[in-house]
Amino acid sequence: AQTVTQSQPEMSVQEAETVTLSCTYDTSENNYYLFWYKQPPSRQMILVIRQEAYKQQNATENRFSVNFQKAAKSFSLKISDSQLGDTAMYFCAFMKHNSNDMRFGAGTRLTVKP
Amino acid sequence: DVKVTQSSRYLVKRTGEKVFLECVQDMDHENMFWYRQDPGLGLRLIYFSYDVKMKEKGDIPEGYSVSREKKERFSLILESASTNQTSMYLCASSLYPRAGGPDEAFFGQGTRLTVV
Numbered sequence: 125a126q127t128v129t130q131s132q133p134e135m136s137v138q139e140a141e142t143v144t145l146s147c148t149y150d151t152s153e154n155n156y157y158l159f160w161y162k163q164p165p166s167r168q169m170i171l172v173i174r175q176e177a178y179k180q181q182n183a184t185e186n187r188f189s190v191n192f193q194k195a196a197k198s199f200s201l202k203i204s205d206s207q208l209g210d211t212a213m214y215f216c217a218f219m220k221h222n223s224n225d226m227r228f229g230a231g232t233r234l235t236v237k238p
Numbered sequence: 239d240v241k242v243t244q245s246s247r248y249l250v251k252r253t254g255e256k257v258f259l260e261c262v263q264d265m266d267h268e269n270m271f272w273y274r275q276d277p278g279l280g281l282r283l284i285y286f287s288y289d290v291k292m293k294e295k296g297d298i299p300e301g302y303s304v305s306r307e308k309k310e311r312f313s314l315i316l317e318s319a320s321t322n323q324t325s326m327y328l329c330a331s332s333l334y335p336r337a338g339g340p341d342e343a344f345f346g347q348g349t350r351l352t353v354v
Contacts, residue, residue: 167348230278
């Protein structure tokens with residue numbers, strides 16, 4: 125079974141600064157997908173960004189970007205110009221190619237301070 | 239917008255009760271999931287379903303069952319609730335993987351279940 129590890133239970137950052145959340149995973153698969161989800165205090169999980177393992181280019185969505193290192197099985201999320209609304213739990217997730225189920229890490233609680 | 243609706247945000251039940259958690263999605267998604275969220279453990283998959291009347295066990299199915307009689311509805315059943323099932327339960331749905339890869343999963347707002 126695939127495992128996803130987020131080694132930082134909690135992090136904080138000052139507004140407007142940059143923060144990086146770590147995620148590593150363990151798999152023997154070659155084709156798969158990786159995701160970062162955000163869960164704000166409202167509890168509504170929202171997709172932040174996704175990455176296909178067969179793509180070498182790192183995904184970017186506005187202030188959010190990833191550093192995908194396939195050989196190291198690492199998938200970190202960088203948030204630039206942090207905003208108060210970025211305060212949330214962030215979950216890293218893994219899905220095998222042609223699979224139906226998604227597996228999540230334990231989450232990182234990010235607090236953006238004014 | 240995709241909407242995944244869970245029937246209750248908060249629920250308190252007694253030990254030994256049979257508990258039903260309901261989830262409905264309105265986007266004709268094939269896949270539906272039930273996760274349990276606990277601090278320090280993240281989201282753990284209980285069951286998922288990729289079609290009506292189809293179900294697959296996730297990582298922690300013990301003590302739970304599911305029902306999917308209609309495409310839009312996926313129910314999680316606690317046959318005899320126990321205190322160690324006190325948790326946050328999240329339902330999600332997604333399209334069946336297409337050639338271009340999986341779509342994102344859309345989540346409900348969660349049901350915080352307390353078993354006393």
